[in-house]
Amino acid sequence: DTGVSQDPRHKITKRGQNVTFRCDPISEHNRLYWYRQTLGQGPEFLTYFQNEAQLEKSRLLSDRFSAERPKGSFSTLEIQRTEQGDSAMYLCASSQSGSGYNEQFFGPGTRLTVL
Amino acid sequence: AQKVTQAQTEISVVEKEDVTLDCVYETRDTTYYLFWYKQPPSGELVFLIRRNSFDEQNEISGRYSWNFQKSTSSFNFTITASQVVDSAVYFCALRAGGDDYKLSFGAGTTVTVRA
Numbered sequence: 001d002t003g004v005s006q007d008p009r010h011k012i013t014k015r016g017q018n019v020t021f022r023c024d025p026i027s028e029h030n031r032l033y034w035y036r037q038t039l040g041q042g043p044e045f046l047t048y049f050q051n052e053a054q055l056e057k058s059r060l061l062s063d064r065f066s067a068e069r070p071k072g073s074f075s076t077l078e079i080q081r082t083e084q085g086d087s088a089m090y091l092c093a094s095s096q097s098g099s100g101y102n103e104q105f106f107g108p109g110t111r112l113t114v115l
Numbered sequence: 116a117q118k119v120t121q122a123q124t125e126i127s128v129v130e131k132e133d134v135t136l137d138c139v140y141e142t143r144d145t146t147y148y149l150f151w152y153k154q155p156p157s158g159e160l161v162f163l164i165r166r167n168s169f170d171e172q173n174e175i176s177g178r179y180s181w182n183f184q185k186s187t188s189s190f191n192f193t194i195t196a197s198q199v200v201d202s203a204v205y206f207c208a209l210r211a212g213g214d215d216y217k218l219s220f221g222a223g224t225t226v227t228v229r230a
Contacts, residue, residue, distance in 0.1 A: 031216065042119075042206050042220030043160070056217065089158065095216070102216055103150065106160035 002026075004107035006092050012113045013082055020078045021110045025094030032075050033104060034067055035091040036060065043091055049075060050097065082114045117142050117209045121221035129229050134194045136224050138207030141188065144168075146212030149183065149190045154223070155203040163205075166190060168212070197228045 005024045013019050025032050030051050035043035046065070047057045051072040061067075064082075069075040079086055089111050093104035118141040128134050140149065151163045164176065166183045173182050182191045194201055204225050208218040 033217065035218075040222070042208075042222050043218070045217040045219070048216055058217075091160065093160075102148070102210065103162050103165055104218060105162060106152075108157070108159045111158075 004092055004094050004105055006090075006107040006110050008110055009108060010111050010113075012115065014115050015084060016081055018078065018080045019082060019112065020076055021090055021092075021112075023075045023077070023092030023107060025074070025092070026096075026105060029094035029096045029105075030072065031095045031097055031102070031104075032069055033093040033095075034075070034077050035093065037089040037091055037109070038087075046077075046090075079112075082112075084114045087112055087114045117144075117147075117211060117219035119207050119209050119219055119221035121207055121224050123224045124222075125225045125227070127227045127229065128197055130199060131196050132228075134197050134201070134226055134228075136192045136194075136205050136207070136226070138190045138192065138221060139188055140190060140207070140209045142209060142211060144211045144213075148210045148212070150208040150210070150218070151181070151190075151192045152206045152208060152220075153203045154206065160206070164192070194226075197226075199228050199230055202226060202228045 007022045032049045034046040037043040049069040064080045067077045089109045091109045093106045095102045095104045120139045147168045149166045153161045178195045180193045204223040206223045207221045
């Protein structure tokens, strides 16, 4: 079990550019989550997949954000026309359904800096 | 709506002292789940402990223990005999029961353990 992995770990981009992040969950986990964490705050929920279906999106996920999980395995999060306010750590987590606790295991995150 | 409050922003202790982290939550659900996560300087959130709303038995796991009290909506976490490696940001998180799987996090408490 290799845990949740995310790529890249760091991304610096200029305002207005598009960026895409990838998340590979723990292999047997069917649920995948994206969170955003700004400095000094706890993570905030963005969106959640069960297999390939995107079941919930937060109001934080503006039209410039899109997430996919095409084959129910890895997921991508794309931000179009980045703004300085998008600078944050983007965290991916996965869990396995069937457990009441559904504890989520997190990846190392992708730190985005928008100049 | 779920809300988690961690009133302590920072705690600094000397090695071997005990550290207790406070967490107060708000929820309208009768079934819910509570978690503590640790975020070391490397950035990856690490799952520590969990508790469900219908089990108020407090437990000890190694140097970690927790005190769950529904009457006061509190889920406090204690590290016994702290070590330098315990230095990190600690987050309390809440998840509703049923099909709502997103975690609501507090703002975190930064723990610094000095040698």
